[in-house]
Amino acid sequence: MNTPFRRQFLVDAARMACGVGLLGLGLGLYVKQAKALPPVAFRPPGAGAEQDFLGACIRCGLCVRDCPPQILALAKPEQAVATGTPYFIARSGACEMCENIPCVKACPTGALDHKLTDIAKARMGLAVLVDHETCLNFLGMRCDVCYRVCPLLDKAITLEPRHNERTGKHTIFEPVVHSEACTGCGKCEAGCVLQVAAIKVYPTQLAKGELGSHYRLGWVEKKKAGGSLVAPEIEHRYNLPEGVTYEHGKGLSSEAPR
Amino acid sequence: MNANLSTNSSTSLSTNRIAHAAIAAKGRWSAHKWLILRRVSQFGILALFLAGPWFGLWIVKGNLNYSYTLDLLPLTDPHVLLQSLLAGHSPEKNALLGAAIVAAFYFLVGGRVFCAWVCPLNPVTDLAAWLRTRLGIKGGTHVSRHARLWILGLTLVLALATGSIAWELVNPVSMLHRGLFFGIGLAWTAVLAVFLFDLAVMNRGWCGHLCPVGAFYSLLGQRSVLRVTATRRAACDDCNDCFVVCPEPLVIRSPLKDGDRGVGPVILSSQCTNCGRCIDVCAKDVFAFGTRFNQSVSPLIGAQPAASK
Numbered sequence: 001m002n003t004p005f006r007r008q009f010l011v012d013a014a015r016m017a018c019g020v021g022l023l024g025l026g027l028g029l030y031v032k033q034a035k036a037l038p039p040v041a042f043r044p045p046g047a048g049a050e051q052d053f054l055g056a057c058i059r060c061g062l063c064v065r066d067c068p069p070q071i072l073a074l075a076k077p078e079q080a081v082a083t084g085t086p087y088f089i090a091r092s093g094a095c096e097m098c099e100n101i102p103c104v105k106a107c108p109t110g111a112l113d114h115k116l117t118d119i120a121k122a123r124m125g126l127a128v129l130v131d132h133e134t135c136l137n138f139l140g141m142r143c144d145v146c147y148r149v150c151p152l153l154d155k156a157i158t159l160e161p162r163h164n165e166r167t168g169k170h171t172i173f174e175p176v177v178h179s180e181a182c183t184g185c186g187k188c189e190a191g192c193v194l195q196v197a198a199i200k201v202y203p204t205q206l207a208k209g210e211l212g213s214h215y216r217l218g219w220v221e222k223k224k225a226g227g228s229l230v231a232p233e234i235e236h237r238y239n240l241p242e243g244v245t246y247e248h249g250k251g252l253s254s255e256a257p258r
Numbered sequence: 259m260n261a262n263l264s265t266n267s268s269t270s271l272s273t274n275r276i277a278h279a280a281i282a283a284k285g286r287w288s289a290h291k292w293l294i295l296r297r298v299s300q301f302g303i304l305a306l307f308l309a310g311p312w313f314g315l316w317i318v319k320g321n322l323n324y325s326y327t328l329d330l331l332p333l334t335d336p337h338v339l340l341q342s343l344l345a346g347h348s349p350e351k352n353a354l355l356g357a358a359i360v361a362a363f364y365f366l367v368g369g370r371v372f373c374a375w376v377c378p379l380n381p382v383t384d385l386a387a388w389l390r391t392r393l394g395i396k397g398g399t400h401v402s403r404h405a406r407l408w409i410l411g412l413t414l415v416l417a418l419a420t421g422s423i424a425w426e427l428v429n430p431v432s433m434l435h436r437g438l439f440f441g442i443g444l445a446w447t448a449v450l451a452v453f454l455f456d457l458a459v460m461n462r463g464w465c466g467h468l469c470p471v472g473a474f475y476s477l478l479g480q481r482s483v484l485r486v487t488a489t490r491r492a493a494c495d496d497c498n499d500c501f502v503v504c505p506e507p508l509v510i511r512s513p514l515k516d517g518d519r520g521v522g523p524v525i526l527s528s529q530c531t532n533c534g535r536c537i538d539v540c541a542k543d544v545f546a547f548g549t550r551f552n553q554s555v556s557p558l559i560g561a562q563p564a565a566s567k
Contacts, residue, residue, distance in 0.1 A: 012402065019401075020408040024416060027428065031420045034427055054422040055345030058338045058353065059432065060324035061440050065310070074436060076443025083427045084323075084436055108324050108332060109342060110350035 034082040039203055041080070041087040042184065044072055045095065045122035046104040046112035056111035059084030063103035063112060069096045072103065090186025090201045095124060097151045097185050120152060125184030126207040127156070127177045127199055135198040137173050140164050146188035146199045147175050155181040157188060175199065179208055276391055276539065279497055283541035292534030299375045304438065311439050321436045322376070323426070324356060332356035337474040338432075341417035341425060361478060367532070369479020373465060373472045374505075374533035378435045382449055383465045384505075386456035391502065398460050401467050403508070403529070410470035410477075430464075431471050462505050476528040486530060486537065487548040488514045488523040490556045494544050500536035510536060514544070522553035 037043075037050050044063050047053045063086050064072040071093035075081035086103075088095060097119045104112040116122060127146075129135060136143035137159070150157045157175050164170040177188075177199075186201045201207075222228055238246045246252050280289035287294075307325070309315035319326045324334045334356030342349060364372060373380060389395075413425040426432060430448040437445035452464045465472055488494075491514050500514070501507045509527035517523070537545040 016408050020412050024412045027416060027424050030427060031422050031424045051421060055342060056347035058323045058342055059426050060320040062320050065319045074440040076441060077433060078444040108350060108352040114350060
């Protein structure tokens, strides 16, 4: 009945929807960008997947305030981390893995999961010995700093001895990270004595490989079943001189003294 | 005040002078009382937050999105928490409790009291509006005041669609407030952008037309009790000063002017920020704070202290 009025209303509504829609599109694309946390930035302990964290964290900064070593910061708008969210950079300030986890306790929303009560169960990332060419231990020295500073000594990083082929008479103590224990605190990366760290914390999804779901480890299955699952095992026979035997783990031995 | 004999001539010389008539009639303090109290509130709140990082006096921790006072009182921005809920997160007790407290407070005193008395961006947009008046900048782009409701809707839809608190990536209000206590970075450019936008592009553009935070609080305060009321509207001499200073001039007209059509004197629009600036600048003391329930109008007789001068 009131056509000009109705037309004006529709035009206004359409204009508004288009304008706001355009804003929404821009912001939506920006959200997509913001979800890509740069690999050097890590969330405090107890943070879930980045996707969930960005919906849960209300950018209040209480974790930053309650972090005793003050390693956390809130992202500024020009930084690649989503504006206002907490993060730390392992090389410049690693997580000290406080036993009482004050940052998690301070979080009002549970973006840092309050169910995390044992800091050793935190999974912020995963350390990887990235550069075998510069790591001092790989070069045959006994640097061992990453191993020593690790809060989970002998669990998250162990030193695995192997023969030093270069000298022919020494041992290389290779630092090996164990993903079942490593929290990604970054102490090893922060402690690495090199100009650029040879051991680095990576986001777990970048650091960790995964077996295909159809893979079975024969020796594990064998242990589970209490015996070989295929043909009965044939004892391996070594072609050795008379009177000499070989046993795995013990090496060669002579049966009788000469 | 009586010593100022050149009142009349200066009125004509500086037509852009805000609250001139009120200063002449009531004195400088009365003509700026609510403005000053408002600045005290705004900067007082900032000082409370700054006392921690600057002087190690941890009365309040956090920022306007969520703060924790004296390790006792949680306060949460309900708009941010709503987005978090829509994004699919179930918050812990403190965030929910804090949002309930804040919501209850603004539900009573007026949602947009946040805008006028707390928001750190308000002094910036007020400055832009003041400069605009002083410099006589007119015109600019026009966008409906309903745009903010659309943008509010957008913030909620985006939270739902992206599973992320999207608005907080660009919200200049929280960017400024957070920046002051956690490192501002380039957030000041967003603040400058809002200032220049309000000054040159759109009168009262940000707070009055676009900001979804204010829109959210306006919805929250739909039924709020504390209201500005034009109790002595009969004394109005149509000087227009209240309309000039009001950040939401649309809210004043009907309660002030439509008495003969049976409209009560209480400004019931939820867009009113309860800033009280109209009370300040009215030389005739038409406005006062009251409640939404008290619709009584003072008769004009014997109630004009300013007129004796």
